[in-house]
Amino acid sequence: MASRAARSRLVLCLALLLSTLMPASVHAENACPWLNDATASGLLGGTAVGVYTSAAQGQPAVCVFMQQTVAGARMLRLTVETVVEPHMQLMKAARVCGTHAVPLPAIGNEAVVCTEWSGKKGNGEIALGRVRDQLFRIALTSSLRRDSELSGKNLRMHLSSAAEQVAGNLF
Amino acid sequence: MRKTPGIAAVLLAFCAWSVPAQQKKESKPMPPPAYTPPPKGAQPAVDTPAQTAAIEQMLMKARAHTEAERKAFNATVAPAYDYPFGPKNPFTPGNIQVEGQGFLQPGAFPTAEYCGVCHQEAYHQWRQALHSNAFRAPFYRTSVNLLIHDKTRGIAYARHCDSCHNPIAVVSGALTKDSKVDRARFDSDGLTCMTCHSVVSLDSTNGNASVKMGVPAVMVDEKGNRIPGMVSFADILRHPERHSAAVMHDFLHKPEFCAACHKANLPATLNDYKFIRAFTAYDEWQQSKFSQRNPLTFYTADFTTCQDCHMKRSAITLPEYGAKNGMFASHRWLAGNTAVPFYYGYDEQLKKTIEFLRSGNYLNVDIFALHKQGEDRLIAPLGRATYSLAPKDVIEAYVVIQNKNIGHSLIPEVRDLYEAWVEFTVKDASGKEIYHSGYLQPNGRLDPRAHSFTNRPVDSEGEFVDNHKVWTIHSVAYDNTVQAGRSALVRYQFRLPAHVAGPVSVTAKVNYRHFRQSYLDNVFGKGDHPDYPVVELASCTRTLKIGENTPEPPDPQDNPDWMRWNNLGIALLDQFQYAEAVAAFTEVIKLRYNYVDAYTNVGLTEIVWEKYDSARTAIHRALALDPNNARALYYDGLLQRRSGDTKQEIEDFRRVVALYPESRDARRELGIAYYQENDEHQALEQFEALQRIDPDDLSAHYNLSILYRRMGMTDKAAEQQAMFIDKKVDPGAPTYSLNYLRDHPEIANESIPWHMHSDLLSEQGGANHGK
Numbered sequence: 001m002a003s004r005a006a007r008s009r010l011v012l013c014l015a016l017l018l019s020t021l022m023p024a025s026v027h028a029e030n031a032c033p034w035l036n037d038a039t040a041s042g043l044l045g046g047t048a049v050g051v052y053t054s055a056a057q058g059q060p061a062v063c064v065f066m067q068q069t070v071a072g073a074r075m076l077r078l079t080v081e082t083v084v085e086p087h088m089q090l091m092k093a094a095r096v097c098g099t100h101a102v103p104l105p106a107i108g109n110e111a112v113v114c115t116e117w118s119g120k121k122g123n124g125e126i127a128l129g130r131v132r133d134q135l136f137r138i139a140l141t142s143s144l145r146r147d148s149e150l151s152g153k154n155l156r157m158h159l160s161s162a163a164e165q166v167a168g169n170l171f
Numbered sequence: 172m173r174k175t176p177g178i179a180a181v182l183l184a185f186c187a188w189s190v191p192a193q194q195k196k197e198s199k200p201m202p203p204p205a206y207t208p209p210p211k212g213a214q215p216a217v218d219t220p221a222q223t224a225a226i227e228q229m230l231m232k233a234r235a236h237t238e239a240e241r242k243a244f245n246a247t248v249a250p251a252y253d254y255p256f257g258p259k260n261p262f263t264p265g266n267i268q269v270e271g272q273g274f275l276q277p278g279a280f281p282t283a284e285y286c287g288v289c290h291q292e293a294y295h296q297w298r299q300a301l302h303s304n305a306f307r308a309p310f311y312r313t314s315v316n317l318l319i320h321d322k323t324r325g326i327a328y329a330r331h332c333d334s335c336h337n338p339i340a341v342v343s344g345a346l347t348k349d350s351k352v353d354r355a356r357f358d359s360d361g362l363t364c365m366t367c368h369s370v371v372s373l374d375s376t377n378g379n380a381s382v383k384m385g386v387p388a389v390m391v392d393e394k395g396n397r398i399p400g401m402v403s404f405a406d407i408l409r410h411p412e413r414h415s416a417a418v419m420h421d422f423l424h425k426p427e428f429c430a431a432c433h434k435a436n437l438p439a440t441l442n443d444y445k446f447i448r449a450f451t452a453y454d455e456w457q458q459s460k461f462s463q464r465n466p467l468t469f470y471t472a473d474f475t476t477c478q479d480c481h482m483k484r485s486a487i488t489l490p491e492y493g494a495k496n497g498m499f500a501s502h503r504w505l506a507g508n509t510a511v512p513f514y515y516g517y518d519e520q521l522k523k524t525i526e527f528l529r530s531g532n533y534l535n536v537d538i539f540a541l542h543k544q545g546e547d548r549l550i551a552p553l554g555r556a557t558y559s560l561a562p563k564d565v566i567e568a569y570v571v572i573q574n575k576n577i578g579h580s581l582i583p584e585v586r587d588l589y590e591a592w593v594e595f596t597v598k599d600a601s602g603k604e605i606y607h608s609g610y611l612q613p614n615g616r617l618d619p620r621a622h623s624f625t626n627r628p629v630d631s632e633g634e635f636v637d638n639h640k641v642w643t644i645h646s647v648a649y650d651n652t653v654q655a656g657r658s659a660l661v662r663y664q665f666r667l668p669a670h671v672a673g674p675v676s677v678t679a680k681v682n683y684r685h686f687r688q689s690y691l692d693n694v695f696g697k698g699d700h701p702d703y704p705v706v707e708l709a710s711c712t713r714t715l716k717i718g719e720n721t722p723e724p725p726d727p728q729d730n731p732d733w734m735r736w737n738n739l740g741i742a743l744l745d746q747f748q749y750a751e752a753v754a755a756f757t758e759v760i761k762l763r764y765n766y767v768d769a770y771t772n773v774g775l776t777e778i779v780w781e782k783y784d785s786a787r788t789a790i791h792r793a794l795a796l797d798p799n800n801a802r803a804l805y806y807d808g809l810l811q812r813r814s815g816d817t818k819q820e821i822e823d824f825r826r827v828v829a830l831y832p833e834s835r836d837a838r839r840e841l842g843i844a845y846y847q848e849n850d851e852h853q854a855l856e857q858f859e860a861l862q863r864i865d866p867d868d869l870s871a872h873y874n875l876s877i878l879y880r881r882m883g884m885t886d887k888a889a890e891q892q893a894m895f896i897d898k899k900v901d902p903g904a905p906t907y908s909l910n911y912l913r914d915h916p917e918i919a920n921e922s923i924p925w926h927m928h929s930d931l932l933s934e935q936g937g938a939n940h941g942k
Contacts, residue, residue, distance in 0.1 A: 042353035087699075106515045108309075109695055131309075132696040161355045164307065168358065171312040171694065 032063035034136075034169040035078060035162070040065035043140070043158045044074045045149035055081060060135075072122065072143035074150055078166060079137045086133040093128050093137065104129065104160060108136075108167035113159060116141065123151045127163040131170035138162050200287045200294060203490045204404045208411075215412045223393065226406070230398045237279055237386060237399040244276035248344040248351050253327045256440060262341050264440040265334025267380040270371060274344035277356045280387045281401045286364040289404065292491035296502040297364065299520035301511055305361035306337035308511050310588075310686060313694045314639040323443075324642065326350075331441045334380035335432035338366045342384055365389075368418040373427055376453060377866050378434030391416045411492075426456055429477040433584065436867075439897060442642045446867075446898045449641065450586070452477075454865065455579035457833070459655035462578075464833040464864075466801035468656050469741055469768065472576075480531070480578060481506055507582065507589065509704045510685040525706050528683065533577045534709040535728070536679050537735055540569035541715075552735045554726075559719050562671050565931065570595065570661045570679040570711075573730070573738045574653040581624050581653045581681075588639055588690050591683045591708070592623035595663050595928070600673025606665035608928045609680075615688040615702060619917045622661045622928060625687070626650040627918055633910025638693045646904035648911040649922040660742035664929035671717055680710035733762040733769075740772055746924040749780035767797045775806050783813050801830045805837055812844065820844050828857075835864045842874060851878055867898055 030037055030050035041048040048065040055061040060081035067074040083089040090110065094101050097114030104111040104127060111129025116139060118124070124141035140159045142150040150158065218226070252274075256263040261274070269275050283303070287294030297303050305311065315333070319326045326346050334341050337358065345352035357363065371385035388397035390406060391413050398417070407414045422428045430453035437447040460468040461475040483505075484498040491499050503520060505527035512520035540551035541558065544565035550558040551569070560566070570593065574581050582589045594609035609621035617623065627650075628636045630643040653659045667675065683706045691700055711728070730738065740755030753776050759769040774789035787810050793803035808823030824841035831837060842857030855878045862871040872895035879888035912919040920926050 036350050036352075036354070038351050038353040039355050042355050086696075109699060132699065161359070164359060165355055168307055168309075168312045169316065171309045171316055 030063075032065075032078070033061075034080065034166045035063060035065070035076075037065065039165060040076050040162075041067065043162050044076055045158075046074070048074075048076070069144070071145070072147075074142040074144065074147070075139070076162060077139045077141075078162075080166075080170070081135050082133055083135050084133070086130045086135060089135055090128060090130050093135065096126070097128075101128075104163055107160070107163045108170065111163055111167065113156065113163070118151075120145060123147060123155055125155050125159045127159050129163055129167060131167050134170050136163075136166050136170065138166060200284070200291050203289050203291065203492065204408060206289070206408045206492055208492070216409050218393065226392050226398075229402065229406070230392050230396055233399045233402075240276055240278065241271070241273065241386075244343075245273035248274050251347065251349045251351060252344050253325075253347045255327050261344070262330050262334060264328060264331035264438050265341055265380050266374065266377060266382075267334040267338060267341055268374060268383045269342045270383060270385045275339075275342045275384065275386065277339050277343045277345075277352065279400065280339055280357070280363065280365045280369070281389055283360055283363045283365075285401055286389075289407070289490075289492040290364075291489040292487045292499050293364070293493060293502045295489055299512060299515070299517035300503045301506070301508045302362040302367075302502075302504060303360055304511050304515065305335070306333065306340070307359050307361065308514065309694050310510055310514075310690070311336055314641075317638060317640050318642060321640075321642070324441075328441060328642070331379065331438070335362075335435075337361055338380065338384065339363070341380075365418075367423065367428075370420070370422075370428070370431075373422055373431060375866055376427055376430045376434065377436075378430060378432065378451065378453070379436060379438070380431055382428075382431045388417045390414050408492075424476070424478055426453060426462070426477045429453060433477070435584075437641055437644060442644070444645060445901060447644055448867070450584040452579045452583040455583060455655055457835075457864070459578050461655070462833075464831060465836070466805060466827055466831045466834055467836055468802075469737070469772070470656055475578060477578070507683065508685055509706060510691075513704055521704070525704070528706050528708055531576055533575060534581065534681055535573040535575045535730055535738075536681060536709045536711040537571045537573070537730065537738065538568060538677055538679055538711050538713045539571045539735055539739055542567040542569070551739075552732055553713055554729070555722050555732060557719070557721050560667065560675075560715055560717055562667050562669050562717065564667045566665055566667065567927070568595075568663045568665075568677060568679075569739070570663065571658050571735070571738050571742055572653060572661065572679075572681060573658040574655055577655055579655055582683075585639070586624070586626040586650065586652065587628050587636065588686045589683075590617060590623060590625055590685070590687045591681060592617060592621045592625070593661050594621070594678075594680045594682050595661075596678050597663075597665050598676050598678075599668065599671055600675070605668060605671075605675065606663065606930060608663060609682070611688075611705070614698075615691075617684075617688070620920070620928060622651075622921065624652050626652075627911060627915075629907050629911045631907055633907045633914070635911060637689060639690070645901070646907040648908035648915075649918050651921065657745060658738040658742040660739065660746060662927045664927050664931055666931060667717070674717065675715045676712055677715060678710060678712040681708045682706065683708050733759050733766070736762065737769070737772070740776070744772075744776050744779075748925060749776055752776045753780075765796060767793045767800050767803060770796070771800070771803045771806060774803070774810075778806060778809055783810060786810060799826075799830070801827045801834075801837075805834075805840070808840060808844075812840075817844060817848055821848070832860075833864050835861055835868060838864065839868065839870050843870070846874060846878075851881060854878060855882070869895060869898060872898065 030052050032050055032052040037048060037050045040050055044065060044067040046067045048067040050063060050065040053062045060079040063078040065076040094112050097112060100114045101112040102114060104113045108129045108131040111127060113125060113127045116124035116126045122141065122143040124139060127138045129136055138159060140150065140155060140162060254261060283294060283297065315329050318324055318329050326348060330341050330346050333346060339357040340346055343352050345354060365387045369385050369387040370382045372383045374381045374383060385397065386399045388399050390398045390402045392398060395416065433452040434454065435449040437449055439445050456462055456477060458465050460470050460472040463474045481504045482500040484500050486497055487494045487499045493499060503523060505524055507528060509521060509524050512524060538553055540549050540553060542549055550556045582591050592609050596604065597606040598604055608618060610618050612618065627648040628644040629646050629648045630636055631645045636644050684703060686703065691703060736755050736758040740752045743752035743755055753773055756769055756772040756776065759766065763769060770789045770793035774786045774793065777786035777789065790803055790807050790810060793800060794807060804823045805827045808820050811820035811823060821844045824837050824844055827834060827837040828841055838857050838861040842854045842861060845854035845857060858871045858874045861868050872891045876888050876891035876895060879891060912922060
């Protein structure tokens with residue numbers, strides 16, 4: 001559990017760093033097809049900045065939205081890819097949840113949600129789902145201590161909402 | 172160049188309206204505040220000067236706050252908004268309008284959760300109903316996403332669909348390429364409470380959301396000024412009458428309100444082609460017996476509105492301050508959608524929807540007659556007639572399906588996606604199938620030769636528009652329905668087996684599925700979804716003995732014999748079988764010699780058959796029985812026109828209009844009569860009245876364009892002329908349909924009004940097809 005939390009924090013830090021340093025030519029305008037900045041901001045509970053990287057060379061398309069505050073950062077990371085045998089692929093991806101995967105009813109063809117990490121130094125949950133053969137993964141994380149906006153029921157609620165937005169746009 | 176500062180600035184500005192996304196599943200409401208409804212007839216509470224001043228202060232503050240928010244919101248949204256039809260038409264191709272200047276911020280709409288505190292029953296029902304799921308449901312998203320991703324159109328054109336499916340998205344300016352609006356705040360609530368309850372006026376009955384949305388308010392002050400936004404529950408409960416004044420306009424009880432969205436067309440601004448009617452449940456209702464506005468219906472009924480059927484009052488089970496005597500108007504809007512509650516797991520809504528579909532005696536299925544090949548006699552009505560059957564007999568069964576108590580057609584909307592059909596089976600005594608039509612294939616798709624109440628819209632290539640890309644529709648190759656109050660005759664042919672001995676059972680059912688399997692495959696992927704519910708709406712079974720069959724007592728569901736003949740006559744009339752229709756209506760006269768409509772039915776059939784002399788005899792008999800019968804007078808007017816007696820013709824139609832001022836047919840014919848008499852002003856009055864009843868009536872557009880021009884009103888004439896040209900069916904459209912029918916013989920056969928379903932057609936001597 002500790003190593004997973006540490007890994008997630010590392011990813012968050014790297015993403016923040018990349019977003020700050022990466023030249024505009026690489027990700028000039030956020031054109032995330034499944035979530036706009038305003039919606040992501042609402043889900044993150046504050047102004048978020050988005051970066052979109054389209055799918056290329058077998059890599060999924062990625063949208064990263066970040067809300068940076070003095071106390072820490074909140075991040076929504078979305079990946080979308082087209083796969084063969086989508087149900088099998090989703091089940092495979094859901095192994096990351098271990099036995100803690102909770103079905104997310106009426107989202108896409110099927111979806112699950114689980115806690116990625118939780119502790120004093122923040123929270124993270126992920127949703128995995130699919131619409132037809134399009135697999136999506138949403139990670140909603142916060143490095144803020146005692147983040148009332150993104151913890152517990154609120155975090156799950158925001159993640160479900162994000163999943164519904166993404167799935168709706170993938171149909 | 173870095174993008175971050177620009178985006179950050181925009182988002183910083185926007186975050187003023189950002190609040191956490193609402194819970195999308197039904198939330199457990201907080202307990203309602205204590206409230207004791209005032210006794211019946213009690214006067215509203217009288218405010219002290221201090222209370223009045225406090226409310227006025229609240230009004231000023233709320234107005235200032237909402238207006239400032241709106242201004243700031245528009246400053247963010249408007250610059251990036253796409254106006255393909257100019258700044259004056261921000262919501263085109265939808266018809267929705269908003270009060271005041273610019274877009275309306277989503278935060279101006281009090282949430283459903285807020286309403287749900289005092290209206291828990293309404294909230295609970297609404298959350299499961301189609302209205303709240305009108306946008307988010309995958310069945311809708313799949314279709315509208317195709318429009319959003321269309322290369323020549325895009326998200327701006329989705330305003331046509333979302334004006335009804337997601338009005339907050341439209342009026343907030345969210346439907347633009349570079350949207351600055353937080354969609355999670357409202358997408359999941361579709362038509363939330365404060366969309367319907369914020370409408371301040373109905374602009375017309377043109378449909379496509381032809382309403383004006385006011386700045387949402389849940390209370391007015393003592394002068395009737397709307398107080399924008401949320402107010403405290405204490406204020407509302409002190410003045411429930413002011414709450415009602417803000418949110419309960421009289422038009423909410425009228426069919427014209429439903430018409431705003433339950434009437435739709437595909438305008439040229441959407442399809443870059445021309446006006447095409449999509450559906451119009453409202454007009455169907457207006458032409459039905461339930462509106463009491465149309466004198467030409469075959470049957471009569473008590474006045475019944477859309478709300479009377481779809482918002483029936485029932486006992487509450489949750490706290491509900493809008494209830495009267497423990498009863499509340501349903502906010503489930505039970506109708507035909509089983510797919511949405513099935514997908515979301517709303518079992519209660521699904522159960523009630525199925526119960527609704529099976530209730531109300533909406534349809535009557537009657538296995539009315541048999542016809543044995545080689546004999547002239549029609550064995551009818553079944554259950555009354557004596558006849559014999561023998562092995563190897565080739566039998567033709569007449570199934571009459573009556574749209575008995577639906578206030579609109581079967582199926583009223585989106586007939587390309589919803590599926591109702593007839594399943595007809597013949598089984599021997601052991602249960603072995605002799606004949607089966609209308610079965611589901613192993614892949615879940617309907618027997619392609621089934622008699623279905625569906626349509627086949629086609630594009631300019633003659634290809635079926637399989638996935639509801641309505642903007643590509645150019646023609647409808649096939650459109651089969653049963654209009655309100657009318658009947659359909661469906662014929663099946665089968666051969667009794669050589670060794671059949673025991674009785675044979677014949678069953679006809681009308682099944683219904685929401686949606687067509689191929690559309691479900693489009694939405695979820697082929698084979699990647701469960702079977703969606705098939706609901707049996709109505710059925711009829713008759714047992715046929717081998718040997719002698721004698722009369723038997725009727726089933727409780729059976730119509731009386733005269734009505735059975737009448738329904739056959741109506742169905743035959745609609746299939747252009749005029750001689751047979753007259754014969755059927757004549758049987759009605761034999762059973763009910765003083766039934767005025769029976770004579771009128773004979774008369775009207777003979778009018779369309781162009782047998783005017785005998786039509787006159789029938790209509791005169793009808794008028795002899797009831798000289799003030801509007802229906803008979805209408806047809807007498809047509810006959811007077813034929814015989815050149817314009818004075819009597821006008822007199823007849825005037826009497827009909829006096830009895831039925833909203834009869835579009837009588838208005839039209841009276842207008843034509845005046846026009847032919849060169850009484851232009853009287854003609855104008857009638858056509859203008861007709862246009863108020865039906866804004867799409869072609870004869871009104873045509874005649875008004877001529878009359879306005881003659882009267883020197885050239886602008887209005889040009890406007891009417893343009894509407895006539897836009898709404899008139901493209902004479903080239905049948906070509907697209909024929910291209911489709913040529914490639915689909917099974918549908919080509921179905922598109923012929925008088926057709927037979929048979930497996931014997933390929934057998935030599937078996938078919939006797941079409942006789």
